[in-house]
Amino acid sequence: MINKLVSKIKATNAPIVVGLxxxxxxxxxxxxxxxxxxxxxxxxxxxxxxWQYNKExxxxxxxxxxxxxxxxxxxxxxxxxxxxAFQKTVDYCKExxxxxxxxxxxxxxxxTSEAYAVGHLGKVTVGSxxxxxxxxxxxxxxxxxxSDGVRPFxxxxxxxxxxxxxxxxxxxxxxxxxxxxxxxxxxxxxxYEVVGEQVAKWGEEHMGDSYSYIGAVVGATYPEEGKLxxxxxxxxxxxxxxxxxxxxxxxxLVHFFNEDGLGAIINSSRGIIAAYQQEKxxxxxxxxxxxxxxxxxEDMKADIEEALSSR
Amino acid sequence: MINKLVSKIKATNAPIVVGLxxxxxxxxxxxxxxxxxxxxxxxxxxxxxxWQYNKExxxxxxxxxxxxxxxxxxxxxxxxxxxxAFQKTVDYCKExxxxxxxxxxxxxxxxTSEAYAVGHLGKVTVGSxxxxxxxxxxxxxxxxxxSDGVRPFxxxxxxxxxxxxxxxxxxxxxxxxxxxxxxxxxxxxxxYEVVGEQVAKWGEEHMGDSYSYIGAVVGATYPEEGKLxxxxxxxxxxxxxxxxxxxxxxxxLVHFFNEDGLGAIINSSRGIIAAYQQEKxxxxxxxxxxxxxxxxxEDMKADIEEALSSR
Numbered sequence: 351m352i353n354k355l356v357s358k359i360k361a362t363n364a365p366i367v368v369g370l371x372x373x374x375x376x377x378x379x380x381x382x383x384x385x386x387x388x389x390x391x392x393x394x395x396x397x398x399x400x401w402q403y404n405k406e407x408x409x410x411x412x413x414x415x416x417x418x419x420x421x422x423x424x425x426x427x428x429x430x431x432x433x434x435a436f437q438k439t440v441d442y443c444k445e446x447x448x449x450x451x452x453x454x455x456x457x458x459x460x461x462t463s464e465a466y467a468v469g470h471l472g473k474v475t476v477g478s479x480x481x482x483x484x485x486x487x488x489x490x491x492x493x494x495x496x497s498d499g500v501r502p503f504x505x506x507x508x509x510x511x512x513x514x515x516x517x518x519x520x521x522x523x524x525x526x527x528x529x530x531x532x533x534x535x536x537x538x539x540x541x542y543e544v545v546g547e548q549v550a551k552w553g554e555e556h557m558g559d560s561y562s563y564i565g566a567v568v569g570a571t572y573p574e575e576g577k578l579x580x581x582x583x584x585x586x587x588x589x590x591x592x593x594x595x596x597x598x599x600x601x602x603l604v605h606f607f608n609e610d611g612l613g614a615i616i617n618s619s620r621g622i623i624a625a626y627q628q629e630k631x632x633x634x635x636x637x638x639x640x641x642x643x644x645x646x647x648e649d650m651k652a653d654i655e656e657a658l659s660s661r
Numbered sequence: 662m663i664n665k666l667v668s669k670i671k672a673t674n675a676p677i678v679v680g681l682x683x684x685x686x687x688x689x690x691x692x693x694x695x696x697x698x699x700x701x702x703x704x705x706x707x708x709x710x711x712w713q714y715n716k717e718x719x720x721x722x723x724x725x726x727x728x729x730x731x732x733x734x735x736x737x738x739x740x741x742x743x744x745x746a747f748q749k750t751v752d753y754c755k756e757x758x759x760x761x762x763x764x765x766x767x768x769x770x771x772x773t774s775e776a777y778a779v780g781h782l783g784k785v786t787v788g789s790x791x792x793x794x795x796x797x798x799x800x801x802x803x804x805x806x807x808s809d810g811v812r813p814f815x816x817x818x819x820x821x822x823x824x825x826x827x828x829x830x831x832x833x834x835x836x837x838x839x840x841x842x843x844x845x846x847x848x849x850x851x852x853y854e855v856v857g858e859q860v861a862k863w864g865e866e867h868m869g870d871s872y873s874y875i876g877a878v879v880g881a882t883y884p885e886e887g888k889l890x891x892x893x894x895x896x897x898x899x900x901x902x903x904x905x906x907x908x909x910x911x912x913x914l915v916h917f918f919n920e921d922g923l924g925a926i927i928n929s930s931r932g933i934i935a936a937y938q939q940e941k942x943x944x945x946x947x948x949x950x951x952x953x954x955x956x957x958x959e960d961m962k963a964d965i966e967e968a969l970s971s972r
Contacts, residue, residue, distance in 0.1 A: 371773070374787065382788070391788035423773045427780035428787075429794030430748055434741055457803065458766055459833035462682070462734045469738035476685065476739075477693065477702035483740030492768065494805040494828060496835035520806050522770035527807035528856065534845035541852065545839065 351487045352513050352558035352565075352587065355449045356612060358416030364651045365607070367451060367589070368411060368643075369619025370439055371421040372400040376624040378636040381406075397431035400424075403639075404439045407623055408446060410640035414647050417449035419589075419617055440486055450486045451589065455517065457492035457499050464502035472506040488513045490567060490589070493545055500552060504564065508556050513563035516552070518545050518579060521569025521592030542575060546582040553586045561587050561613065570602055570616065577605035580613070588614045594621030594650070600657035607658060616654060622646045662798045662824050663869035663876075663898065666760045667923060669727030675962045676918070678762060678900070679722060679954075680930025681750060682732040683711040687935040689947040692717075708742035711735075714950075715750045718934055719757060721951035725958050728760035730900075730928055751797055761797045762900065766828065768803035768810050775813035783817040799824045801878060801900070804856055811863060815875065819867050824874035827863070829856050829890060832880025832903030853886060857893040864897045872898050872924065881913055881927065888916035891924070899925045905932030905961070911968035922969060933957045 359365050374382065377399045385399035408418070420443075425436035443450050456466040468474050469483040491503050491514050503514055519529055519542040529542045536544050546566065553562030562585045568576050570592035580588065588606050593599070593616050606614035625631040625646035626639040634642035670676050685693065688710045696710035719729070731754075736747035754761050767777040779785050780794040802814050802825050814825055830840055830853040840853045847855050857877065864873030873896045879887050881903035891899065899917050904910075904927050917925035936942040936957035937950040945953035 373772075373776070386788050391790040391792075393785075393787065393792050393794065396785070396787045396792070421769075421773055421776075423767070423769055423776040423780070427776040427785050427794060428792075429780060430741065430745055432780070432794070433744055437741055455767070455769055455803075456734070458732075458734055459831060459836075461684075462732055465684075465732075465734040465738040469734070469740060469743070474704075474707070474738055476704065476707040477697050479702035481702075481704050481707070481739075483704065483738060483743070492766075492803050492805055494803055494839060495831050495833060496838035496840070498833050498835040499831075517805060520770060520810075522806060522809050524807035524809040525770075527859070528805060528852065529807070531842075531847065531852065531855065532845040534843040534849050536842065538845050541839065541842065544842065548838070 351449065351511050352561050352563045355416060355587070355615070356558070356561060358449060359612065359615065362414060362416050363655070364415050365612070365615050365654060366415050366647065366650060367417040367419045367615050367617045368415055368622045368647065369419045369421060369453070369591070369617050370404050370407070370623065371424045371619040372403055372623065373424060374399065376620070376627070377403045378639050380637065393428045393431040396428045397435040400432070401435040401438050405442060406640040407643050408443060410644045411622070411647050412446040412448055414644070414651070415448070417451055417615065418443050419451040419453050421453040421619070437484060440484060449488070451488040451490070451515065452484065452486035453490050455490050455492050457495055459495055460498050460502060463499050464506070467503045467506035471503070471512040472510050488515060490515045490517065492517050493548070497548070504552060504556055507563050513565065515565040515567050515587070515589040516549050518542050518549060518566040519568045519572055519575050521571045525569065543578065543582060546579045549586055550583040553583065557585065561585055565589055567591065568606065573602040573605055580605055580608065584608065589617060590614055591617045594618045600653035603654060604657050604661040611658060618650055622650070662760065662822050663872050663874045666727060666898070666926070667869070667872060669760060670923065670926065673725060673727050674966070675726050676923070676926050676965060677726050677958065677961060678728040678730045678926050678928045679726055679933050679958065680730045680732060680764070680902070680928050681715050681718070681934065682735045682930040683714055683934065684735060685710065687931070687938070688714045689950050691947065704739045704742040707739045708746040712746040712749050716753060717951040718954045719754060721955045722958050723757040723759055725955070725962070726759070728762055728926065729754050730762040730764050732764040732930070748795060751795060760799070762799040762801070762826065763795065763797035764801050766801050766803050768806055770806055771809050771813060774810050775817070778814045778817035782814070782823040783821050799826060801826045801828065803828050804859070808859070815863060815867055818874050824876065826876040826878050826898070826900040827860050829853050829860060829877040830879045830883055830886050832882045836880065854889065854893060857890045860897055861894040864894065868896065872896055876900055878902065879917065884913040884916055891917055891919065895919065900928060901925055902928045905929045911964035914965060915968050915972040918969060927965060929961055933961070
């Protein structure tokens with residue numbers, strides 16, 4: 351799956367992943383109205399609205415990008431109906447041949463991590479049959495519990511040719527509270543460096559052609575840390591959230607890439623899916639929200655291309 | 662909700678929470694057979710089997726215990742049908758007046774954490790209506806992303822009188838890999854101490870009558886660390902996994918409790934729900950699996966009572 355991701359990035363010339371993180375505030379009124387008319391102002395109605403919204407966006411951008419990253423929390427907030435909309439979104443994106451990176455940030459101890467891993471990336475045995483749960487291509491994983499929390503995910507990835515992005519340095523303002531602590535028994539390196547080294551080791555256990563199936567999450571908002579982590583984990587793809595709405599810009603991103611122009615995939619969520627709410631794309635109007643998303647993808651692609659070519 | 666938890670612990674004289682972490686390996690053959698006859702060897706069939714299994718166990722133990730802790734991963738492995746069984750289990754336990762601690766170990770950045778928080782502990786607005794998602798009483802939270810990942814959970818807890826248990830020192834063998842690292846800018850204390858101090862601070866923001874709504878997870882397998890963390894977080898309830906099957910024993914647990922005999926709630930999962938598979942309870946047979954669970958709860962209660970009275 352990492353090979354597919356790399357080849358799709360090359361083919362689209364877009365090291366970009368679009369975060370499908372819908373909230374009702376983003377969903378145009380006409381879509382909400384229709385969904386509520388059918389299912390009421392209920393969790394089902396909300397789930398239908400976000401699914402229709404997602405579908406129209408995907409239809410307008412799938413040919414420009416290699417991958418999408420649905421954030422499961424935005425669906426989980428609407429309970430079971432929301433998670434059904436998540437599943438529909440995953441399935442639809444796979445139909446469109448997009449690589450699906452499920453932003454689930456799961457992580458637990460041994461057998462429990464295994465349950466998450468089989469539910470999202472693998473298969474379960476039921477009686478004499480084998481069944482697939484959510485069946486995404488990649489998942490994000492929280493490493494706080496250590497190797498025996500992460501290894502079950504790696505095991506399933508090896509069986510299924512799937513991959514992971516492990517949280518190393520997150521994009522939020524208080525990510526430093528624990529992740530930036532200096533570790534005295536690691537020569538006063540930061541915790542995120544220690545985690546990054548571990549990701550590099552885990553990555554060696556499951557290599558694709560040029561990059562590992564085991565990648566990392568490092569926020570666009572921390573370019574200096576990105577530079578350091580790029581060197582620590584040369585074979586790991588870095589998934590970079592925080593571009594656009596969170597403040598990261600194209601020029602902040604160059605250090606996340608390797609010399610080969612690969613090794614990083616930049617996420618934008620709101621900046622793409624709610625582009626029509628920005629002044630810049632306001633002329634598309636609510637009805638043209640998906641065209642606005644397409645324009646925002648094209649602008650993001652150009653911004654990153656320019657930053658990379660002028661480094 | 663922390664007040665309800667404390668008063669139920671006093672009323673049952675059982676600082677015990679039963680982990681409802683079903684896998685098909687635990688579910689007796691006759692239950693699986695019936696479920697598969699109705700729904701096939703499918704995710705739905707598996708979900709029906711674990712729901713019926715849970716229900717019979719809960720019916721046999723609800724009067725002995727204050728709380729249950731369903732581990733969502735064990736349901737999520739069966740996709741949407743599994744999560745529907747999780748929801749049914751949560752709802753049923755609440756009907757039985759049990760406090761429901763959802764072991765979800767979620768954690769993300771700001772608005773995304775908020776989505777998890779409203780989905781599990783709060784409510785969402787859909788048009789002019791307010792809707793509840795999973796609606797558990799407590800949730801476990803992963804703190805790796807720092808304060809702005811945790812605060813949205815605390816905000817929702819304040820609005821809804823719900824509570825959290827934040828991962829501080831987990832019960833698994835490799836929990837030390839990151840959690841035990843010595844932090845040079847914190848006088849060489851361990852990362853788990855730094856996290857524990859933060860939990861104590863967060864806890865002050867949302868106090869119940871005698872304990873905070875914001876508790877911590879500290880594994881039974883680390884009694885010395887438990888002693889230290891008990892002192893660091895005097896007002897936080899400690900949820901202690903790792904008793905029984907993971908190796909923790911009653912005598913290891915005394916340091917997790919305060920002098921008032923409160924402040925800790927000990928989890929057992931497999932040791933209770935799959936008791937009939939242990940030699941000790943084999944005489945109950947597969948058909949008597951729920952009676953075996955009841956006997957195991959009574960034995961666990963006695964073990965902890967003895968340990969506490971002889972300290």
